[in-house]
Amino acid sequence: MGSLFRSEEVCLAQLFLQSASAYSCISELGERGLLEFRDLNPKVSPFQRRFVGEVRRCEEMEKTFTFLQQELRAAGRLPAPCPESPRAPAAREALRVQEQSEQLAQELREVSRSRSSLRDRLRDLRQHLHVLREGQRFTSLPVGPGVPAGLGREPILDPSLHHHLDRKINFVAGVIHPWRVTAFERLLWRACRGYLVASFVEMPEPMEDPATGESITWVIFLISYWGEQIGQKIRKISNCFHCQVYGYPESEASRTEAITRLHGQIQELSTLEETEKYLAEVLDKVAQVLPTWRVQVQKMKAIYLVLNQCSFDVTKKCLIAEVWCPVRDLTQVQDALRQGSVSGSCFVQRVPTTESPPTLIRTNKFTAGFQSIVDAYGVASYQEVNPAPYAIITFPFIFAIMFGDVGHGLLMFLFALWMVLYEDSPRLRQGTNEIWLTFFEGRYLILLMGAFSIYTGFIYNECFSKATAIFPSAWSVATMANHSSWSSAYLATHPSLTLDPNVTGVFQGPYPFGIDPIWSLATNHLNFLNSFKMKMSVVLGIVHMGFGVMLGVFNHVHFQQRHRLVLEFLPEMIFLLALFGYLVFLIFYKWIKFSAADSRVAPSILIHFIDMFLFTSNAENLPLYPGQVPVQMVLVVLALASVPVLLLGTPLYQWCRQRAPRTVRPRAHDFAEIFMHQAIHTIEYCLGCVSNTASYLRLWALSLAHAQLSEVLWSMVMRNGFVGLSYVGGVVLVPVFAAFAVLTVAILLVMEGLSAFLHALRLHWVEFQNKFYVGAGYKLCPFAFAPDTWE
Amino acid sequence: MTAHSFALPLVLFSAFCRLVGIAAPWFVPKGPNRGVIITMLVTTAVCCYLFWLIAILAQANPLFGPQLKNETIWYVRFLWE
Numbered sequence: 001m002g003s004l005f006r007s008e009e010v011c012l013a014q015l016f017l018q019s020a021s022a023y024s025c026i027s028e029l030g031e032r033g034l035l036e037f038r039d040l041n042p043k044v045s046p047f048q049r050r051f052v053g054e055v056r057r058c059e060e061m062e063k064t065f066t067f068l069q070q071e072l073r074a075a076g077r078l079p080a081p082c083p084e085s086p087r088a089p090a091a092r093e094a095l096r097v098q099e100q101s102e103q104l105a106q107e108l109r110e111v112s113r114s115r116s117s118l119r120d121r122l123r124d125l126r127q128h129l130h131v132l133r134e135g136q137r138f139t140s141l142p143v144g145p146g147v148p149a150g151l152g153r154e155p156i157l158d159p160s161l162h163h164h165l166d167r168k169i170n171f172v173a174g175v176i177h178p179w180r181v182t183a184f185e186r187l188l189w190r191a192c193r194g195y196l197v198a199s200f201v202e203m204p205e206p207m208e209d210p211a212t213g214e215s216i217t218w219v220i221f222l223i224s225y226w227g228e229q230i231g232q233k234i235r236k237i238s239n240c241f242h243c244q245v246y247g248y249p250e251s252e253a254s255r256t257e258a259i260t261r262l263h264g265q266i267q268e269l270s271t272l273e274e275t276e277k278y279l280a281e282v283l284d285k286v287a288q289v290l291p292t293w294r295v296q297v298q299k300m301k302a303i304y305l306v307l308n309q310c311s312f313d314v315t316k317k318c319l320i321a322e323v324w325c326p327v328r329d330l331t332q333v334q335d336a337l338r339q340g341s342v343s344g345s346c347f348v349q350r351v352p353t354t355e356s357p358p359t360l361i362r363t364n365k366f367t368a369g370f371q372s373i374v375d376a377y378g379v380a381s382y383q384e385v386n387p388a389p390y391a392i393i394t395f396p397f398i399f400a401i402m403f404g405d406v407g408h409g410l411l412m413f414l415f416a417l418w419m420v421l422y423e424d425s426p427r428l429r430q431g432t433n434e435i436w437l438t439f440f441e442g443r444y445l446i447l448l449m450g451a452f453s454i455y456t457g458f459i460y461n462e463c464f465s466k467a468t469a470i471f472p473s474a475w476s477v478a479t480m481a482n483h484s485s486w487s488s489a490y491l492a493t494h495p496s497l498t499l500d501p502n503v504t505g506v507f508q509g510p511y512p513f514g515i516d517p518i519w520s521l522a523t524n525h526l527n528f529l530n531s532f533k534m535k536m537s538v539v540l541g542i543v544h545m546g547f548g549v550m551l552g553v554f555n556h557v558h559f560q561q562r563h564r565l566v567l568e569f570l571p572e573m574i575f576l577l578a579l580f581g582y583l584v585f586l587i588f589y590k591w592i593k594f595s596a597a598d599s600r601v602a603p604s605i606l607i608h609f610i611d612m613f614l615f616t617s618n619a620e621n622l623p624l625y626p627g628q629v630p631v632q633m634v635l636v637v638l639a640l641a642s643v644p645v646l647l648l649g650t651p652l653y654q655w656c657r658q659r660a661p662r663t664v665r666p667r668a669h670d671f672a673e674i675f676m677h678q679a680i681h682t683i684e685y686c687l688g689c690v691s692n693t694a695s696y697l698r699l700w701a702l703s704l705a706h707a708q709l710s711e712v713l714w715s716m717v718m719r720n721g722f723v724g725l726s727y728v729g730g731v732v733l734v735p736v737f738a739a740f741a742v743l744t745v746a747i748l749l750v751m752e753g754l755s756a757f758l759h760a761l762r763l764h765w766v767e768f769q770n771k772f773y774v775g776a777g778y779k780l781c782p783f784a785f786a787p788d789t790w791e
Numbered sequence: 792m793t794a795h796s797f798a799l800p801l802v803l804f805s806a807f808c809r810l811v812g813i814a815a816p817w818f819v820p821k822g823p824n825r826g827v828i829i830t831m832l833v834t835t836a837v838c839c840y841l842f843w844l845i846a847i848l849a850q851a852n853p854l855f856g857p858q859l860k861n862e863t864i865w866y867v868r869f870l871w872e
Contacts, residue, residue, distance in 0.1 A: 004827055367827060389827055393834035401842075455839060459846050472793040474850075475857060477867045486868075491861040499856035509795035510850040513804075513843070521867075522857030532849040539845060588848065595852035602854055 003362045004371075004389045006558070007380055008326050010357035010780060015321040015337070017310070017346045022319045025340035026303045027088040032336055033784025035323040036358060040311040049308040057098065058301035064101045065294050068286050071108055075283050085785065086292050088299035097293055104286055111279045118272045123207060125269070127218070128246045129262045130203050131173045132255055135222045135248060138199050172223040172234050174245035175203070181219050184241050188223070191233050196225040222248070299785050306783055322351075324780055326360055356382050358780035365423075367392065369445045377765045378775025385554045387769055394544065394768075395760055396445065400452035401540070402702035402756040405710060407464035408748055409453025416447035449757075459514040460703070464744075465710035467520035471511060475518040479505040496523055501596035529707075533700040535587050541696025541767070542580045545689070548771030549573055555772060567649030571642035572685060572771075578639040580693055582632075583609060589624055612636060647682040651675045684770070692767040698759050706752050713743055797851055804843055812836025 013035075017025050029035060041049065072078075089097060176184055181200055188198055199222050206215040221243070223234055238245050249255050310321040325333055330348065337346040359380050363371045371388045373395070380386050403409065420443050422428055431437055439446070461467040480486070480499045483506070491497075501507040511517075515532070519525040549572050556564040586605050594602045607621045612632040623629065651674050658671070721736030723729065769775070813836075816829040859867075 364824070389830045390834060392827070393831050393838060397835075397838045397842075456842065459842060471795070474793065474795050477859070477864055480856075481864065481868050486864065488865065491865055494861060496858055496860050497864060498858040501853050501856045506856065507853060508793065510797055510800075510847050512795055512800035512847070514846055516850060518857050518859075521863050522859055524855075524858040527855070528853075528857075532846070535849065536842070536845045540841065543841065591848045591851060593852075594854065596854055596856075599854040 003360070004367060004386060006383050006386055006554075007359040007361050007777070008328065009383070010324050010360055011327050011330075012351045012353040012355070012357065013323050013325045013330070013333075014349050014351050015310075015323060015333075015346065016349070017319045017321065017337075018341060018343075019317055019319060021341035021343075021346060022307060022310075023088075023303060024090070025337050025346050026306055027299070028336040028340035029333070030299065030303060030306075030783055030785050031087065032332065033782045034329045034333055034336075035325050036780050036782050037306050037309050038322045038324065039309045040320070040322055041309060046308075050312065051304045051307050054304045055301060055308070057094075058297050058304065061098050061101060061293075061297050062301070064098075064105050065290060065297070067105055068101070068108065068290055071112070072283060072287055072290070075279075077283060077287055080287070080291060086296050088303055089296045094297075094300060097296065100289075101293060104282065108279075108282055108286070111275065111282060115272070115275045115279055118269060118275060119208075120210060122266065122269050122272060123210070124244075125262055125266050127175050127203075127207065127244060129259065129266070131175060131220050131222075131246050132248070132259050132262070134201050134203070134220045135171070135173050136255065137201070138222055169224050169226060169250075170231055171248040171250065172225070172231070172238065172245060173248035174221060174238060174243045175218045176200075176221055176238075176241060176243040177209075178202070178217060178219050180241050181221075184221070184237070184243075187237055188234065191237060192225065192230050195227060195230050196223050196234065198223045302783075302785065318346075323348075324358055326780070356777070358382070359777040360780040361386060361388070366444050369442050370395065372441075373445075373761065373764075375779070377769065378773075379777045379779050381774045381777040383558065384774055384777075385551050385558075385772065387551070387764070387773055390547075390551075391764060392448070395764055396448035396452045397456075398540075398544075398699065398763055399449045399756050399760040400456040401536075401699045402759060403449070403453045403706060403752065404456035404460040404703055405462045405464065405706065405748075406454050406457030406468075408710070408744070408752075409450050409455075409457050411450075411745075411749060412446060412453060412753065413450030416443050416450055419443040420447055449753075460707070461515040461517055461520065462707060462710070465707065465714045467515075467517035469517040471513065473516050473518045474508045474511050475499055475516060476506055476508060479503065498524075502599075507596070526704075530700070530704070533703055534697060537696045537699035538693060539584050539587060540699065541693055542576070542584050544696070544763075544768055545692060545771055546573075546576055546581070548768045549576060552772035563653050564650060567653060568646060571646040571649070574642040575639045575646070575686060576689055578635040578642075580689060582635055583693075586624060593624070608632075643682065643686060646685065647679060651678050688767075688770060692770075695767055696763065698763070702752075702756055702759055706748070706756070709752065710744075710748055713740065713748065717743060797847070800847065804840070808836045808840040812840075 015025075046052065185198060185200070188196060200219050203218045203220055206217045208215050225231055225234060235245065249258055306321075307319065310319040313320050325348070330350070333348050337348060338344050340346065359382055361371060361380070367388065370392045371386075374380075374386070374388045374391060400409070419428065419440060423440075423443065428440060431440065457463060458470075477499065480503060483503050484497075486497065499506050515529070519528055522528075549569070552572075553565065553569055556562065556569060583605070586608065590603070590605060601622055603622045603624055605624075607618055608624065608628070611617055611621070613636065615633065615636070617629060651671065654674055655671055718736065718740045721729075721733040721740075724732055812833045815832050819825050819828045819832075
């Protein structure tokens with residue numbers, strides 16, 4: 001069956017690696033991903049290990065790479081993912097990578113610095129230019145009709161006009177952040193008490209704020225004042241408000257000269273363009289090589305971390321590594337070592353061990369989902385029977401019993417089919433939403449769940465809560481009506497009447513596939529369905545549990561514990577079958593033997609079952625078959641007799657074996673432990689049989705809930721759309737259907753689906769698996785370079 | 792309305808399930824997944840057959856009949872039959 005039936009054989013092996021070729025051997029092994037390395041230096045701290053220097057070097061390189069990555073991201077480029085995974089570099093190549101990366105980082109830093117200083121200077125000059133230009137508007141003479149209309153008033157601040165004044169007008173010009181303008185203005189007025197005139201105008205184009213980098217429309221201000229002290233106050237206030245102050249020459253001529261000078265300086269800064277181009281080139285180079293380098297250095301670091309786990313043998317000058325290796329892959333490991341080492345001097349040797357090896361179960365994309373839900377409860381112990389191959393079918397089947405509806409199953413199936421057919425599309429694979437990824441990982445699971453739900457939906461005869469009459473119904477209303485003379489008048493006075501199967505011709509044989517559609521029209525359909533579903537749950541539960549007990553046989557045989565077949569498996573089976581197998585028999589017997597003719601006196605199975613345990617009998621409850629009471633007594637005695645066998649059998653057997661002379665003698669307190677363990681197992685099994693059988697009744701409960709919910713949704717939402725028979729009714733149907741669809745998907749598919757999934761999972765994990773599964777193992781985690789961790 | 796036999800569906804469905812569960816496993820191509828596919832086929836056949844069997848046996852000898860509203864009876868009586 002391959003390795004899905006039980007985990008593969010895994011052995012402990014030792015690798016002998018020459019110091020020179022150790023690195024390449026481990027690199028080769030890492031590419032193939034076969035072995036799990038064990039740490040041979042557990043007590044050594046990470047700082048004292050052999051290859052700590054190399055690991056540190058790798059980490060420094062990674063720091064440089066992070067810096068380069070940040071620069072790339074700041075410039076708005078996304079590094080392309082690495083196309084194929086390069087191998088880990090040899091020592092010389094690693095050195096070259098380190099030098100090149102540091103050089104690139106250095107270049108990048110320098111270029112960025114010069115670029116930012118150039119840009120600062122340019123911004124400064126342009127601001128100065130704007131200040132001067134805008135200030136012209138307030139201080140220059142009107143030059144005729146070219147004056148903008150908004151500034152219609154006389155330029156009262158022209159110094160040439162006020163020469164007759166005794167005071168000299170001075171100017172403070174600068175730029176201020178637009179949010180601070182009102183506060184600035186107010187403070188100026190309060191401080192200088194009107195001995196100044198301040199004007200503010202917005203800069204025509206927005207510029208970058210050096211601190212935050214966002215572009216803001218600055219406000220240029222021009223303050224003209226009298227007096228030196230006022231001037232000092234104004235300058236101090238401007239300082240407080242972090243304004244950029246520029247010198248404002250008084251005369252017109254010097255201003256124009258300053259403007260032309262600034263223009264010239266701005267032209268000179270054309271080197272800024274060249275700097276930008278050079279920066280782009282450097283970034284291009286970085287973007288090209290960075291992904292490969294990252295992968296290489298990550299692999300190198302992983303290899304050194306593994307080498308740190310090996311122990312160094314001084315005499316033979318080689319490194320010894322202890323690995324868990326699947327036996328099937330030993331030849332591949334030899335191959336890898338031969339390829340990696342120069343002189344073929346590295347080899348692998350199997351080592352016997354008493355420790356329990358890790359579990360390895362190879363899965364493909366289909367079985368991986370089912371194996372993961374089994375592993376979520378507990379990884380299988382080494383080489384014990386794996387419940388996954390059976391869970392592939394029983395899990396969706398048990399889900400479908402609780403979910404059974406053709407319409408809902410079809411929707412689920414189609415959704416999963418879409419996911420499966422497009423599973424290779426990168427858009428689906430690279431989703432980041434965790435909930436979506438969970439659904440996507442389980443796409444085969446959902447596919448099977450949908451398919452089985454369609455089947456159980458046909459058996460329950462429910463399609464969006466409506467029954468379909470694929471075959472004509474077996475119940476004849478006409479015969480009953482003729483027999484009891486149900487005329488229209490009679491029907492008008494009796495709101496509900498029952499069809500009696502005792503009348504010939506009313507019931508004409510069982511519906512060939514599933515539940516008869518007449519029951520969906522009946523008002524007492526729950527009476528019938530409850531009885532059917534409860535018995536179905538109990539029967540399926542006991543069959544499932546019996547199957548679980550039988551799987552334990554494989555474990556007993558494989559682990560050479562045949563005594564457990566007689567001392568554990570046999571009593572367990574007798575207990576289960578004598579009590580609950582008999583219950584299944586009673587259920588089937590009553591279905592076959594009792595019909596409507598004796599419906600008045602039909603015995604109750606439940607009462608019989610209870611009486612069986614209590615060794616009493618009820619006079620009103622007729623026996624199902626002659627000789628029932630002695631048969632039941634025998635069965636109960638048999639079941640009770642198997643309990644002490646289960647309790648004491650294995651411990652006594654092991655104690656007897658211990659008394660015979662053997663090399664390995666378990667100590668006395670081991671025996672007490674064995675006995676305790678067996679006692680717990682017995683109690684758990686016997687009580688568990690009863691409680692787990694009842695636990696399977698959740699199959700009935702959830703399928704009832706699902707059926708009722710979908711019926712409510714139909715009769716209270718969708719039916720209202722069909723009430724109006726006019727054209728308006730047709731239009732009303734559209735939003736009604738929309739509501740019905742949304743509620744179906746949200747409540748019935750998502751909520752009920754998750755609920756049924758959870759309960760099916762619980763039934764598998766607890767009721768099925770505690771009959772045979774231990775689940776105390778640990779997974780084999782091979783050393784491999786995982787391709788999806790590069791980000 | 793119509794008489795249904797009990798034996799015919801039993802024979803037919805049992806035959807179908809036996810086809811899926813016993814005959815088909817011989818035709819599964821050899822490969823690494825042969826064991827898994829055979830297990831799946833057999834489990835499917837057993838589960839589906841058991842479920843169908845329970846459904847048909849529960850209806851084979853009904854102890855009581857459906858209780859219908861008078862409207863339903865009138866509709867089925869005069870419009871269906």
